[in-house]
Amino acid sequence: MTINTTVLQTPIGPLALLEHDGALVGAGFTADPAELHARLHPSLRALELRPVGDLGAITKAHLAYFDGDLTALDALPVHHPASQRRERLWRALRRVGPGQTVTYAELAVLAGMDRTAARAAGQACAQNLIAPAIPCHRVLPSGGAPKGRLGGYYYGLERKAWLLSHESAVTGGRPDASAAPAPR
Structure with missing residues (x-):
């Protein structure tokens, strides 16, 4: 099992996106997905990173947000294990x-x-x-x-x-x- 990653160029710098099993598990303003991966919940850190060119709906939603569709991120499934x-x-x-x-x-x-x-x-x-x-x-x-x-x-x-x-x-x-x- 892997975490798929891509890096988008945004008006405020690179944005690393991490996806696993259809859900956004990490997103942060860095050009290095491994930097974000290192901070994830241990259950997700155990998964290997796999760079891909596009995360489909996740990529599209982020691009739409930066283009002015401020609700584009609202429906994205997220998975962020915590208390x-x-x-x-x-x-x-x-x-x-x-x-x-x-x-x-x-x-x-x-x-x-x-x-x-x-x-x-x-x-x-x-x-x-x-x-x-x-x-x-x-x-x-x-x-x-x-x-x-x-x-x-x-x-x-x-x-x-x-x-x-x-x-x-x-x-x-x-x-x-x-x-x-x-x-x-």
């Missing part, structure tokens, strides 16, 4: 629509947890290995971007800022009407 709590946070994060942002505390609430689980939400974002399909770039610290604070992003704040700007430009700065409303 039930962390998986719940990632599922909630996928409901935060393009053009929307939430704080870590708000993400915890969206996942059915108490606001005090903000730290767990932050850790889930830090351990997210499927960016931008699991859109951790949409999570800001309390006070958010208006105060010039984007928080952290594994692939650099420049990429986080670009992704937020890309989504805002396409949505006209308005939240996607099909997305779950962010609690305030």
Whole structure:
């Protein structure tokens, strides 16, 4: 069994995509899929990498996202083994629509947890290995971007800022009407 990989060129640099059994198991802004593979769950790290030219629907969805179809990644199947709590946070994060942002505390609430689980939400974002399909770039610290604070992003704040700007430009700065409303 293998993990199929490809690297897309995007406006913010190379994006490695890793697919296994029809699901996206890794996506990150690096030209080296092995770098991402090394961070995967042990059950996936045991699988060999196999470079391919195209991952079909997964490749098409990512290209569409960068071309302005901000919902193109929403239906992609993802597989990111973790604790039930962390998986719940990632599922909630996928409901935060393009053009929307939430704080870590708000993400915890969206996942059915108490606001005090903000730290767990932050850790889930830090351990997210499927960016931008699991859109951790949409999570800001309390006070958010208006105060010039984007928080952290594994692939650099420049990429986080670009992704937020890309989504805002396409949505006209308005939240996607099909997305779950962010609690305030």
